[in-house]
Amino acid sequence: MVAKELISALIPVIHPTDSGAQALGLMNEFHLSQLPYVMDGKYVALLEEDDILDWDNPEILFENIPLNAFKPAVNEQAHIFDALKLFYEFKLCLLPVINKEQEYTGVITRENMIATMAQLNAVNEAGGILVLEIEPRDYSLSEIARIAESNDVTLLSVNTFSNPATGKLDVTLKTNRLELQSLVATFERFNYIIKHLFVEETGEDVLRKNYDLLMNYISM
Known part of the structure; x- marks a missing residue:
């Protein structure tokens, strides 16, 4: 563009x-x-x-x-x-x-x-976000993409940030999946450090939370 x-x-x-x-x-x-x-x-x-x-x-x-x-x-x-x-x-x-x-x-x-x-970073697309902490010399986008693909996860966007406090790269992965535990486990198996994990709530999760709030209110 x-x-x-x-x-x-x-x-x-x-x-x-x-x-x-x-x-x-x-x-x-x-x-x-x-x-x-x-x-x-x-x-x-x-x-x-x-x-x-x-x-x-x-x-x-x-x-x-x-x-x-x-x-x-x-x-x-x-x-x-x-x-x-x-x-x-x-x-x-x-x-x-x-x-x-x-x-x-x-x-x-x-x-x-x-x-x-x-739009470029797919922020409006449903999916979880995973942040890896990687030594710059170890960064390999092809390996990260391969690990994601092996878990049937599509990377909608990839952003890197050189953290001056640590000297490491924060690699942010926006995915097309709401459930990322299997992907996290695979990354950990390959000795990747998971710095952050952000997973959107599903409609069922939101409904359950609203139901629990209602029940708590009724019981007061």
């Missing part, structure tokens, strides 16, 4: 003939603290609400104000991980997207980015 596939068509831009007050009004309307400044179709800067609030006169037009050089952007053909990196690095609420001619093509909103990352 590339950046241009995440563009939101709803976010306005600021032009040189707009005033600071107009920009603040749009930021308030769209619940944003940043908006792109575009001149002749070119992306010029990312305007910050706090900077405009510091103006002595918010009615001044942008064409009469020297702008800061804050200009984060991502190419429309870049992978979404490049966009995610900029969101994280600059704490953005939106990220302008440009083409190879530096022309403005739109923005990616933080909400779009979060929704896309959720």
